[in-house]
Amino acid sequence: MSGGSDNPWQDGRGNKDHSIANPRGTGTMTPAHRKSGATKKVEGGPFLIGDTMTGGYGKGPDILHDCTIAVEAGQIAVIVGPNGAGKSTAMKAVFGMLDVRSGSVRLDGEDITALSPQDRVVKGMGFVPQTSNIFTSMTVEENLEMGAFIRRDDISGTMEQVYDLFPILKEKRYQPAGELSGGQRQQVAVGRALMTKPKVLMLDEPTAGVSPIVMDELFDRIIEVSRTGLPILMVEQNARQALEIADKGYVLVQGRNAYTGTGKELLADHEVRKSFLGG
Ligand SMILES: Nc1ncnc2c1ncn2[C@@H]1O[C@H](COP(=O)(O)OP(=O)(O)O)[C@@H](O)[C@H]1O
Ligand SMILES: [Mg+2]
Numbered sequence: 467m468s469g470g471s472d473n474p475w476q477d478g479r480g481n482k483d484h485s486i487a488n489p490r491g492t493g494t495m496t497p498a499h500r501k502s503g504a505t506k507k508v509e510g511g512p513f514l515i516g517d518t519m520t521g522g523y524g525k526g527p528d529i530l531h532d533c534t535i536a537v538e539a540g541q542i543a544v545i546v547g548p549n550g551a552g553k554s555t556a557m558k559a560v561f562g563m564l565d566v567r568s569g570s571v572r573l574d575g576e577d578i579t580a581l582s583p584q585d586r587v588v589k590g591m592g593f594v595p596q597t598s599n600i601f602t603s604m605t606v607e608e609n610l611e612m613g614a615f616i617r618r619d620d621i622s623g624t625m626e627q628v629y630d631l632f633p634i635l636k637e638k639r640y641q642p643a644g645e646l647s648g649g650q651r652q653q654v655a656v657g658r659a660l661m662t663k664p665k666v667l668m669l670d671e672p673t674a675g676v677s678p679i680v681m682d683e684l685f686d687r688i689i690e691v692s693r694t695g696l697p698i699l700m701v702e703q704n705a706r707q708a709l710e711i712a713d714k715g716y717v718l719v720q721g722r723n724a725y726t727g728t729g730k731e732l733l734a735d736h737e738v739r740k741s742f743l744g745g
Pocket of ligand 1: 523526529547548549550551552553554555556
């Protein structure tokens with residue numbers, strides 16, 4: 467062959483669609499995965515804490531203002547507050563999906579503020595986000611297998627534990643997860659997170675969009691998981707029911723901690739009742 471390169475991508479031919487080729491490299495895109503930095507040992511404190519976090523999305527304004535959420539070993543901590551208060555944002559910040567401008571995240575004696583979300587999973591965080599928390603076209607069992615992506619050991623024992631916890635998932639294991647009811651999908655999402663054998667479980671509105679009966683069932687399962695010793699940090703819109711099962715509660719308003727106390731204290735607090743629990 468004569469003249470020029472025989473590589474179609476290097477001469478005048480080939481794909482000119484910049485939305486595919488992006489000749490400037492990936493610099494114009496938001497990287498899907500943040501780079502990971504170093505961790506360092508820290509003494510004491512709760513098992514997991516997002517400590518005085520300030521930050522927002524990309525170059526946008528701060529959504530969180532010195533916001534702190536935490537969970538102690540063996541406990542359930544619940545975050546409540548009005549829509550748009552920054553509850554999901556605080557959870558995403560703890561999971562590393564947000565650049566916190568100040569503050570830190572510590573897990574089990576380690577400062578992990580600089581870690582990427584996937585490295586936090588390796589460190590033991592299980593996170594169920596509020597939306598898009600399952601693969602709807604995959605079967606229930608495939609969803610659970612995907613959840614175990616970081617593991618190289620035998621996952622069958624953990625899968626049996628998930629099926630024991632949520633028997634309906636075993637029955638529907640070969641069905642596409644998208645065909646399941648709302649409550650069953652949430653079970654898939656929680657099950658998927660459990661497949662990594664996490665040290666702490668973070669749930670963002672696990673009972674969103676389900677009936678009161680299904681909500682009670684999900685709360686029972688969450689309590690059951692917590693009794694195995696797994697600390698749970700969760701956001702809930704059913705504030706009263708959630709605070710009833712909470713060792714610790716946080717009321718967030720406009721990205722700030724408005725009230726913090728035990729679940730009991732918050733349920734008894736006149737201001738909290740009036741403003742957030744309907745009297
Ligand atoms: N991906 C995003 N990019 C920019 N702003 C966002 C994003 N997600 C949420 N926000 C904004 O952050 C604020 C808090 O939202 P969110 O954390 O979802 O509240 P909550 O979970 O308490 O309902 C809202 O003003 C919302 O518009
Ligand atoms: Mg939310």
